[in-house]
Amino acid sequence: MTALTCAQARPLVQAYVDGELDTAASLALERHLARCEACRAEHGTLRRLRAAVGAGLTAEPAPAALRRAIGRRLRAERERARPWRLRTRALVAVPAAILVAAAALALAPIAYERLAPGGAEKIVYHVNETTDPATALRNIANHVQSAPGLKAVVVAHNNGIDFLLAGARDKDGEPFAVRVAALKSQGVDFRVCGNTLARREIDPRRVIPAAKLVPSGVAEIGRLQAKEGYAYMRL
Amino acid sequence: MGRDGKCERFERLIVPHLDAAYDLARWLVRDPAVAQEAVQEAYLRAYRFFDSFHGGDGRAWVLAIVRNACFTALDREPPRATFEAFDEECHADTPNGLPPPEEVAMAREAQALVRDAVAGLPEEFREAIVLRELHGLSYKEIAAVTDAPIGTVMSRLARGRTALARRLGAPERKK
Incomplete structure (x- = not known):
């Protein structure tokens, strides 16, 4: 390896002090530091700074009251989330379409085997203004969980795209982007209708980066079913 | 599950x-x-x-x-990950003249000084410094926590440290 110049060495000093350089780069930098007083001084300053900051910052353990409060809230959450104990009010509040979708999800394995024999399950979820995005995302997460290898595409159009715009939050103030990113990391694709953006005069840059644009949502749903063997589900 | x-x-x-x-x-x-x-x-x-x-x-x-x-x-958006280039300049002008670490470690006053200096950093530098120095997170882990590219993490650390060195180093040099 050729010797490092100061310009090459300087940006490496911090990574070296932080233990982030690989062996080869570390060796090259050490050789340079042995020769170069200015870089050596920089290295010494950074090391002293780290030591001073390390000594000055002390971690404070979480207070016992906080531990207890979290324990209480998690227990309450578990109670709340207990399956098959739906409260009547919640049941009435769930729109019929979603109940139908939930029922379809429960039956999904049988239906898909027929649609995609032997292959991966493929499904396109249709999201429009009648969809409650929080419920839809929860159903999709459950589906992904119970069907490994599932190929899923969410196509949103009309007012159904709103949860894919930057800064969108659910009624509890939780940002949708977190859940969308989590699903995307599990292979769920999000596609937004370009016609909707044009019609509603929404700047495409407002669509979160996790979602892709397609020219027409409806055409995309048709294409996925006709050309790529996707099953259709309205959420 | x-x-x-x-x-x-x-x-x-x-x-x-x-x-x-x-x-x-x-x-x-x-x-x-x-x-x-x-x-x-x-x-x-x-x-x-x-x-x-x-x-x-x-x-x-x-x-x-x-x-x-x-x-x-805090009712605020988290700091955005800007794709800033790794800034070499901020490495070049780290002030010298910090006291040796053992003296700093022993002096309560100095501890308070460090805490104040860190608390006074802009938040994107502060969180990078705290995650690195207090919790020992790697660049990659800090990048994951703060949703920023590793280059941005490095740049924030470097700039945070330059600011800290200025705040902590300056009084020493005057003596």
Whole structure:
């Protein structure tokens, strides 16, 4: 390896002090530091700074009251989330379409085997203004969980795209982007209708980066079913 | 995954990072009561979204949620990851003249000085410094927590350190 110049060495000093350089780069930098007083001084300053900051910052353990409060809230959450104990009010509040979708999800394995024999399950979820995005995302997460290898595409159009715009939050103030990113990391694709953006005069840059644009949502749903063997589900 | 399995995994993988979570929150919101509230919210959120955690680094995963909860508590958007180039200039002008570490470590006053200096940093530098120096996170882990590219993490650390060195070094040099 050729010797490092100061310009090459300087940006490496911090990574070296932080233990982030690989062996080869570390060796090259050490050789340079042995020769170069200015870089050596920089290295010494950074090391002293780290030591001073390390000594000055002390971690404070979480207070016992906080531990207890979290324990209480998690227990309450578990109670709340207990399956098959739906409260009547919640049941009435769930729109019929979603109940139908939930029922379809429960039956999904049988239906898909027929649609995609032997292959991966493929499904396109249709999201429009009648969809409650929080419920839809929860159903999709459950589906992904119970069907490994599932190929899923969410196509949103009309007012159904709103949860894919930057800064969108659910009624509890939780940002949708977190859940969308989590699903995307599990292979769920999000596609937004370009016609909707044009019609509603929404700047495409407002669509979160996790979602892709397609020219027409409806055409995309048709294409996925006709050309790529996707099953259709309205959420 | 059954409910009991989920509880057990959550207790095992996420709850142990509560100290780090509280500490990060304290540094970000700078108010112990607000920090506690933010951490409670974050843990509840983490539990709800725990199905989306697929192993790996539980600490980075939950700290990212804590960080978001802190910015929610502050009613602000988290600092954006700007794709700034790695800034060599800020490496070049780190002031010299820091006292030797052992003296700093012993002096309570100096500790307070460091704490104040860190607390006074702009938040994107502050969180990078706290995650690195107090919790020993790697660049990659800091990038995951703060949702920023590694180059941005390096640049924030470098600029944060330059600012700290200026604040901590300057009084020493005057003596």
